[in-house]
Amino acid sequence: xxxxxxxxxxxxxxxxxxxxxxxxxxxxxxxxxxxxxAFSSISQDEIGHAVLWYRLAAEVAGEQGVxxxxxxxxxxxxxxxxxxxGREPSGYRNAILVERPNRDWGYSLARHYLYDVAExxxxxxxxxxxxxxxxxxxxALRREERYHLLHARAWLDRLANGPIDARTxxxxxxVAAMAEAPGLFEPLPGDAELAADGVLPADFATQQRRWLDxxxxxxEAVGMDHVLGGDPHHGxxxxxxxxxxxxxxxxxxxAASGSRDGGLGGGGLGGRNGRHxxxxxEVWEEMTGTYRAYPGVRW
Amino acid sequence: xxTALTGVTxxxxxxxxxxxxxxxxxxxxxxxLGMVVDVRVNTDRVEVDLVPTYSGCPATAVIREETAxxxxxxxxxxxxxxxxxxxxxxxxxxxxxxxxRKLAEFGIxxxxxxxxLLQIGRRPGLGADGMGxxxxxxxxxxxxxxxxxxxxxxxxxxxxxxxxxxxPFEVIKP
Numbered sequence: 001x002x003x004x005x006x007x008x009x010x011x012x013x014x015x016x017x018x019x020x021x022x023x024x025x026x027x028x029x030x031x032x033x034x035x036x037x038a039f040s041s042i043s044q045d046e047i048g049h050a051v052l053w054y055r056l057a058a059e060v061a062g063e064q065g066v067x068x069x070x071x072x073x074x075x076x077x078x079x080x081x082x083x084x085x086g087r088e089p090s091g092y093r094n095a096i097l098v099e100r101p102n103r104d105w106g107y108s109l110a111r112h113y114l115y116d117v118a119e120x121x122x123x124x125x126x127x128x129x130x131x132x133x134x135x136x137x138x139x140a141l142r143r144e145e146r147y148h149l150l151h152a153r154a155w156l157d158r159l160a161n162g163p164i165d166a167r168t169x170x171x172x173x174x175v176a177a178m179a180e181a182p183g184l185f186e187p188l189p190g191d192a193e194l195a196a197d198g199v200l201p202a203d204f205a206t207q208q209r210r211w212l213d214x215x216x217x218x219x220e221a222v223g224m225d226h227v228l229g230g231d232p233h234h235g236x237x238x239x240x241x242x243x244x245x246x247x248x249x250x251x252x253x254x255a256a257s258g259s260r261d262g263g264l265g266g267g268g269l270g271g272r273n274g275r276h277x278x279x280x281x282e283v284w285e286e287m288t289g290t291y292r293a294y295p296g297v298r299w
Numbered sequence: 300x301x302t303a304l305t306g307v308t309x310x311x312x313x314x315x316x317x318x319x320x321x322x323x324x325x326x327x328x329x330x331x332l333g334m335v336v337d338v339r340v341n342t343d344r345v346e347v348d349l350v351p352t353y354s355g356c357p358a359t360a361v362i363r364e365e366t367a368x369x370x371x372x373x374x375x376x377x378x379x380x381x382x383x384x385x386x387x388x389x390x391x392x393x394x395x396x397x398x399x400r401k402l403a404e405f406g407i408x409x410x411x412x413x414x415x416l417l418q419i420g421r422r423p424g425l426g427a428d429g430m431g432x433x434x435x436x437x438x439x440x441x442x443x444x445x446x447x448x449x450x451x452x453x454x455x456x457x458x459x460x461x462x463x464x465x466x467p468f469e470v471i472k473p
Contacts, residue, residue, distance in 0.1 A: 045354075144354065
């Protein structure tokens with residue numbers, strides 16, 4: 001069995017690594033140069049945060065523990081690289097939401113916003129962890145994440161108050177991303193033990209409620225809260241899922257997120273247990289290509 | 300020589316760290332940027348704790364190597380260990396006064412940019428508060444600047460624009 005602390009760190013790290021990789025797909029092709037810079041910078045931050053979590057996970061797991069997790073962990077190689085790039089797809093713990101392609105600008109920004117609010121809640125929670133090394137690591141990350149939220153909220157405001165086309169794209173993006181956002185709060189194997197030890201000061205259901213409170217207030221402020229019921233058109237259209245995850249999601253959330261893979265459960269769940277969509281395979285192949293060709297390669 | 304008898308001190312090491320350039324802003328040293336958290340010397344063994352400006356900073360590996368190389372070159376030093384810690388959070392306020400002056404001369408607005416410009420003899424236009432506070436253009440000293448983006452060419456810098464001299468410039472992220 002994997003140490004529950006390692007499970008937690010891998011979930012944190014994999015979310016950051018994969019969203020960072022998806023954000024980097026805007027590098028060079030964003031609508032204008034400031035956004036090119038913004039998404040590239042955010043991507044760099046997120047991947048940097050992933051490295052920090054992988055290092056801590058490698059310290060906890062030890063060399064043998066890393067080898068048990070990663071099929072490619074060459075002797076003398078960097079253990080955090082092996083964790084980040086040397087695992088098989090089923091070994092990754094990221095939420096399905098973060099592995100989806102960027103689709104359009106509306107979806108990208110909606111996901112960026114929902115994810116960074118969730119990350120803020122997560123880091124604020126972990127700042128009170130009884131595990132000192134984990135609590136310490138949140139300090140710098142929370143400082144850096146402020147800029148991500150600043151960026152996401154600025155765009156939420158801009159698109160929500162923009163022309164109808166902007167609102168439509170944002171609403172569509174929010175509905176699709178909200179449908180899979182519960183996956184960010186999916187329970188982890190062994191999280192009861194972490195809660196009992198005070199490593200995890202608030203369970204994921206509590207974090208999800210905190211997250212939803214923030215999202216609801218923000219969306220009400222910009223007059224977009226109708227998307228919380230899964231309705232992009234304000235009174236028209238088909239119900240999909242509530243963001244709280246309390247209601248069973250529409251039978252094909254994957255359709256909402258533009259995926260080819262409809263075989264997963266509702267609410268974007270499964271990622272924390274290593275179940276992923278075909279979108280993940282695509283991003284995994286691209287991301288790990290060099291490392292698989294040259295295991296242990298140094299950057 | 301007396302120093303050879305008493306060995307290296309942490310002050311000696313800190314003096315050397317004041318000469319190790321930041322790879323992305325070479326006029327400024329890692330010490331001036333406020334990255335040095337602790338220096339421990341045990342006879343000929345030296346340990347240096349650094350804090351990265353931003354955890355995603357790609358320059359950390361180079362900074363670690365350059366720091367270790369510079370300290371290793373000191374007379375009387377046997378072994379060096381440089382590590383990055385996260386027990387403190389880096390903030391721009393950690394940048395020293397000489398560091399701020401060099402950043403301003405390099406064209407990057409440091410924290411307290413107005414005061415810094417005064418110190419290097421470039422009078423900033425006094426802002427609305429009359430105190431030279433806020434982000435002042437390091438190129439012309441004007442207060443008439445606007446934040447362009449919270450992001451810039453490196454994780455620790457943001458982008459601003461000067462309405463007076465019509466130049467974009469970089470700011471150490473607050």
